[in-house]
Amino acid sequence: MQSRSLCAAAVLAMAVPAAAGPVSGKLDLPPGAPDRAPVRGRAFVDRTPNPLAPVRAVDPLPSIIVALEPAPTTQFPPPPPAAVIWDLLGESFARPVLPVRVGGEVLIRNKGRSSPVLVATGKPDLLVKKPLNPTAEVLFIAGKEPGAVELLDASAPHLRGRIVVLASPFFAVPNAKGEFELANVPPGEWLVKVWYDTGWLDRPDDRITVGEKRVELNLKLPAKWPLKKP
């Protein structure tokens, strides 16, 4: 929750035109959770569902990003990119997927007990290859072009996080209820896109017109969570 608040604060801190209006909404999740990933790190015995309660479904919300992209007719002065904080809580990041604007800085704070050596897949120069000790921080620019960057620790295969570098400065992550809000969106026409885990969801993009009044959205997500091909 703390990280989500920080992200929201970062989004709200962006400079917006005077006539900007808020955009909020809720994700309408499809019936049926995303498929659970195959068992990772199977050891000697297959994992067994407990006999007392049904297995919890996969929660997709931590891996979802709602982003607004301006229509070609929409003109606005781009705000400067802001730093985003990403907490490493121990054996995992606070969020598995972190949105960040192109050119925006990412500050990773290690709040765990271990000292991972984080590396970016495909971008060996993104991070200095050295242990990130407990309570230590590392600040870096995730990317100058839109795309996804995966961070991992070679010695801890379970420790993975994905940074999604977005061209638009207007994006939000949903809370546990699937609700989201983007403040101070410049007026004009915008396309609403949804990122899930490793890519954009393959769904009809919602076209909205932002004015001074709040825009309420109800984003219906497709079943089986299909992703657009890159």
Place this chain on the structure above:
Amino acid sequence: MFWSKIWLFVIVAAAAVAITVALLLPRPAQRARGDDERQRLVVACDVVAIQMRDSARVQIDVAGAFARQASVVAALEKASEADVLDEARNKAVKELAADTIAEVTGTRPDFAILIDRRGRVVARAGLDEPEYGDTIAGRWLVDDALSGYLRDDLWHADNRLWRVAASPVIKGPTYVGAVVVGNAITKDYAEGLMRPLGAKIAFYADGQNVAASSTIMIDRVTDEHAKLAASGGEMSNDCRANKPFASRSGNDEFSAIVARLPGEAEVQGAFFTVFIPRSKAQGLAATLDAVRKDDMSFANFPWPLVAAGFLAALGIGLALMILETDRPVRKLVADAVQLAKAQIERLPEDQHRGRYGSIARSINIQIDKLAREARAARRDLDQLLGPGDGDGGGGGGLGTLNFGGPPPPRVETVRQPPPPSEFRFSEPLPPPDLDLSTSQPGRVTAPALSSAGSSGSIPKPPPPRPKPAPPPTPSLSAQLAAQSPPQPSMSSPQISPALVMAAPGGLSGLHELLTAEEPIPAIDSPDEEASFRAVFNEFVELKKRCGEPTAGLTLPKFADKLRKNRDDLMAKPGCIGVRFSVYVKDGKAALKATPVK
């Protein structure tokens, strides 16, 4: 000899086969031992996996029982609702976890971690107990447990491998947390795995040995693991699909096999190796060293068969030697002795086979050759002196010189060729005898005439010995008396081929022996005149003894005749002198001229 050679070949071939078999036999045994080693290793490797799987099941059961503790459920439910985990809560839950561990019967977990539903560590017991509040959600094991699964995993932390298991903590339909229990892989655990197998095991992670059943550190392990990891094969087949490899630890050799360890630790290069001492290569010598006394007993080894085979081979070999070598040689030797004794004239070629027959034929050929040479020499002398009287004249005897009396009527006789191996120097000649000093009792030898000194090309004769006095007449008379009447054998003397063979230098050597009684005097020298006179005296004496007239027989005429015959004979190539002798032939005195070559 043919069958002896065949038998020798068979024996040598059998020996070669036996040696080959002896050298080859240890190899299948060595291969069998290698297969046994591999089987032992595979079994040990499989058993390790089985035992670790069983251990994992036990751990899961322990984690499930742990998670079902009501006190644990209640503690985690409350912790999950708290935004901040304080020390008091940590202490309480830690004690609860420690108590729960203590209640476990059987293999107790080394540690337990109690996690709230957010993935935060509420308390640790048995390991890193002061630490709490950190999030270990994200580990696959913990995520699955918080999602409602029971499972196990293998972690690598603090340079140790940990066998861990987790269970969700559930209150009603709600998940309130998870429990993780774990045991380190230690030396005791490794020894327990290998105790029934008689092998050794070592666990590795991230290139480091983290636990082992012994202090032996073998080489090549990490390299073999790297190959295995790069092969991309199914991990569950590691034990059976991989070939054992030779490894060393100091001077000791081992056979080892590696297998990857599953779970999260696999990504960190966790594996184990099972190894056993490598059996030494069993060559022929080592195999013989390994033979025990019991192996050589009659019950376990076919000594009678070996002995029978040996005796049979030996008997066949000896029989072939006797049949093909000893007997033919003995027969040839016997025939040769008979030949030497003049009991046979030629070797019986047809009775000797093979190379012995060739030897006999070669000897016979030489005998024939000598006979031909003898006949040629006799014909030459006959041409010089004229054919001899009586039988000898037509029978190939050397010519005789008649002085005084009318020549005997020539009797034309059918010349019978002698046997191929017959050899006669002259006719008559003394009976054959190897002892030359006594073999010619009826023969009186005069010093031979020689051209030595008149021709530079002729080797100079040896210096004359002190000239012996002319043989006294009584001596000759005594000899003639002893010979009268002449012995039939003396009238047709023969020199046996054995004599020729016994003489050094063969025929020419024998000739030299026969003519080496007196040095040959130089031509026209006083010695020669003396020699002629001696021959003349002997001849006259012999004629008188034979009752022949000696009227008209004078020394000048006699000497002229000798000189003429000498010159004729010496005109022949190779004749260096002529030796004259007198003898009795058919009751008459005769003179014989013998060319000296």
